[in-house]
């Protein structure tokens with residue numbers, strides 16, 4: 001654990017340790033798996049070279065070994081950092097990402113860490129400071145100028161890391177200018193956050209908790225939807241009185257809370273955990289929103305759930321909750337063309353296939369069109385799949401074929417949520 005934490009960033013807090021982890025069930029406990037790096041997350045050869053480097057006692061050699069392993073786990077595949085970065089008058093706007101017409105992602109530079117770290121998380125270059133891999137912006141001015149130039153954007157999603165790591169005055173410095181800009185096209189401000197699970201004190205008993213809630217109220221009073229995109233991975237995160245009070249206090253500001261999380265082996269690869277999670281969210285006034293397929297994690301093999309199994313988990317969970325919780329969509333992959341949901345497994349004239357659909361797409365005309373992939377029980381991502389019925393390409397690749405930056409692989413992309 002100490003050894004693997006040299007490579008994978010580790011951060012926890014007393015609330016996670018005392019209230020969320022069931023120590024009687026360690027190491028299998030889902031909250032322990034979610035927050036404590038495990039030795040098996042590194043492949044045996046990397047574990048061995050790390051052990052050898054430790055034995056030499058040479059700090060520089062150890063550092064070099066750690067960095068080499070981190071780069072092999074590189075969570076930003078080639079090109080990712082510059083993909084979907086918008087420009088204004090030819091100048092790239094770092095800290096913004098614009099992929100889907102309606103929504104711009106905003107990464108405030110002060111919001112790029114979290115109250116505790118998820119062991120699978122791929123955003124760790126932001127935390128451990130690998131050069132040149134960082135998304136950041138302190139520039140609300142750029143964001144506002146971009147929104148003025150693009151009235152088609154109706155939603156700003158503030159994300160990280162976790163923007164709720166910021167103190168209330170700093171959060172205000174990002175949010176208030178957005179309100180003061182009086183952008184009629186801006187309908188909603190969303191904040192992607194895991195704080196509701198890892199540090200619910202943020203909304204209850206930190207010394208600036210009330211000020212945070214006043215800020216939320218101000219957004220609502222200005223006629224904008226404030227949506228907290230709450231990252232709940234497991235029902236245990238909503239079992240504590242503090243977590244429930246936090247949610248109640250957020251909802252009392254007029255904010256809406258929509259819930260999303262990736263499906264992670266060892267953590268929540270279990271239909272009953274999801275159905276309990278969604279039922280509890282609805283009971284507490286929140287809205288189940290997305291179940292994601294995780295791909296771009298540091299230790300992919302350890303956390304991966306095959307698509308066929310992911311779909312079964314989703315179906316079993318969704319079929320055991322009332323319609324009020326069936327607002328949740330998934331399992332969804334955020335890939336190069338967009339958010340691809342696995343709608344099911346079917347047999348069509350003797351061919352076993354996955355039925356797929358784009359929930360969001362770089363080209364809005366692709367949304368909602370069913371398409372099919374050859375069934376493969378081991379496939380865990382879109383680029384493991386081949387089109388069904390002998391097709392050469394996906395329908396959206398035909399339309400992409402002549403664009404200069406068309407890429408051979410369907411890369412995972414940064415998810416707009418902590």
Ligand SMILES: *Cc1c(COP(=O)(O)O)cnc(C)c1O
Pocket residue numbers: 097099100103104105157334339360413414415416
């Ligand atoms: C998921 C995502 C969004 C938000 O999509 P919604 O379906 O509106 O929640 C925006 N941008 C990117 C890049 C995303 O991955």
Ligand code: SF4
Pocket residue numbers: 113114116117118121122123160161162194231417418
């Ligand atoms: S960015 Fe999100 S997934 Fe990553 S460690 Fe923070 S809370 Fe977890």
